[in-house]
Amino acid sequence: MKIMILNANETILASSRKSGYGVSLVYKEAYEEGDQVVLEVDEPGIYLIQLDETLGTHPLYLEKESSFSIPVSEVRRTCYSPYAFQGSRHLLTLSHVDSLPRRNLACNPYDHHETKGLFPHASANVETRGEMVFAARNAIDGIFANEYHGEYPWTSWGINQDPKAELHLDFGRPVIIDEVRLTLRADWPHDSWWSDATLIDSDGDITHLSLEKSSLPQRFPVQQKTITCITLSNLKKADDPSPFPALTQIEVYGTEG
DSSP states (O other): OEEEEEOTTOOEEEEOEEETTEEEEEEOSOOOTTOEEEEEOSSOEEEEEESOTTTOOEEEEEEEEEEEEOOOSHHHHTTSOTTTTOSSOEEEEEEEOOOOOSEETTOOTTOOTTOEEEESEEEESOOGGGOGGGOGGGGGSSOOOOSSOSSTTSOOEEOTTOTTOOEEEEEEEEEEEEEEEEEEOOOTTTOOOEEEEEEEETTOOEEEEEOOSOSSOEEEEEEEEEEEEEEEEEEEEOSOSOOOOEEEEEEEEEEEO
16 A cells, blocks of 8 residues: 655655554645646555544545545636645544444535546536535535535535536446435525435436425435445425535435445
């Protein structure tokens, strides 16, 4: 296993050392635009990863080489804590995972548009004004604050009032799912909500969801099956004056396939 910091010219600025049950890297410089974290592992699989102390340690699926472009500019940082990736001392860690219980397979606070080989990964066909506070990655960052919008920590997936909006969630490997939960953004009366939605899995099977006006997670048991991805689509806005429904979190519960 190895963690490396590379600059925009792909020059290695720092490399990890063995530590505890894996490897760690203490980077004693401020990040600059174009810097990235590269993770190398012997075999694809689930690993415990920390790329920034404010985002914490999470079990994620890695390909043999993964990369994470560090959000340095203010434009790219609006969906993160103001303390994330800041300062001149950073602790990054990477270690093996022996086994994991049933959990939310969708959570990945390190996901963004330029992440490669690190899963789960969220993407969408529309994001409000292209702003990071409305990016698809916000729906899997594990943050449930939903009583406001437009700034951290009230981030969300915003659909720019597009009735054809879809969110795609790629797990990167087969997983066994049994439940989906949706938490809608609830900045009433600014926000509206969806009354209905559709889940389409990697086999093409469709599950219809009936939603309510609620700030709490809404739970939907699904037939237990092995999939590699799901798509949330056919979002039907409720009969409400506001044109702004949005999604705060999507959770997908299950186990490794």
